Amino acid sequence: EDQVTQSPEALRLQEGESSSLNCSYTVSGLRGLFWYRQDPGKGPEFLFTLYSAGEEKEKERLKATLTKKESFLHITAPKPEDSATYLCAVQAVTSYDKVIFGPGTSLSVIP
Amino acid sequence: DTGVSQNPRHKITKRGQNVTFRCDPISEHNRLYWYRQTLGQGPEFLTYFQNEAQLEKSRLLSDRFSAERPKGSFSTLEIQRTEQGDSAMYLCASSSAEASTNEKLFFGSGTQLSVL
Numbered sequence: 001e002d003q004v005t006q007s008p009e010a011l012r013l014q015e016g017e018s019s020s021l022n023c024s025y026t027v028s029g030l031r032g033l034f035w036y037r038q039d040p041g042k043g044p045e046f047l048f049t050l051y052s053a054g055e056e057k058e059k060e061r062l063k064a065t066l067t068k069k070e071s072f073l074h075i076t077a078p079k080p081e082d083s084a085t086y087l088c089a090v091q092a093v094t095s096y097d098k099v100i101f102g103p104g105t106s107l108s109v110i111p
Numbered sequence: 112d113t114g115v116s117q118n119p120r121h122k123i124t125k126r127g128q129n130v131t132f133r134c135d136p137i138s139e140h141n142r143l144y145w146y147r148q149t150l151g152q153g154p155e156f157l158t159y160f161q162n163e164a165q166l167e168k169s170r171l172l173s174d175r176f177s178a179e180r181p182k183g184s185f186s187t188l189e190i191q192r193t194e195q196g197d198s199a200m201y202l203c204a205s206s207s208a209e210a211s212t213n214e215k216l217f218f219g220s221g222t223q224l225s226v227l
Contacts, residue, residue, distance in 0.1 A: 043218025087153050091214045101153035
């Protein structure tokens with residue numbers, strides 16, 4: 001069965017302290033891996049799509065990378081406004097194109 | 112285009128009552144998803160439409176849940192005989208993927224259901 005796990009569950013960083021979030025996935029065939037950001041009381045907001053191992057995408061202080069078994073979201077010199085829950089999701093080739101999400105990592109950036 | 116719209120934003124109901132939520136996707140988006148999210152968890156897939164066709168429904172979903180998307184436009188999610196365990200945020204998302212290679216989902220703000 002297709003599965004997505006994320007670690008850590010929660011992460012607390014000082015402003016400017018870089019770190020990485022992990023997403024591990026098990027799918028029979030990967031069509032795409034996605035990162036979303038979710039603020040409290042709102043729906044998730046799309047950040048990146050990665051399709052194949054070795055691919056990287058960047059947006060401001062965020063960089064997403066992909067291997068055959070996991071993805072990392074690197075946060076460089078975070079600011080308090082980066083505080084949110086970051087969700088990883090996968091779309092598997094054999095699951096009628098449905099997108100399934102991991103549990104998320106709650107990030108807090110302290111000034 | 113104002114994005115994905117969900118109504119109501121909040122719903123409080125008593126156990127055993129039926130509730131219905133509405134989702135208006137971004138116009139011309141052919142795919143529409145329903146997810147359920149509880150505190151501290153990621154969105155859990157419920158069901159998925161392509162145009163008016165319901166392509167998949169989660170095996171974890173009770174028969175008390177039903178969804179429709181008449182004419183491939185807005186969608187409704189109905190929960191019959193609600194239980195306290197149904198309390199959650201119900202999220203709707205839409206996308207315009209044509210070749211199954213660009214599943215960028217646009218989410219609404221959700222409907223928060225509380226079953227007393």
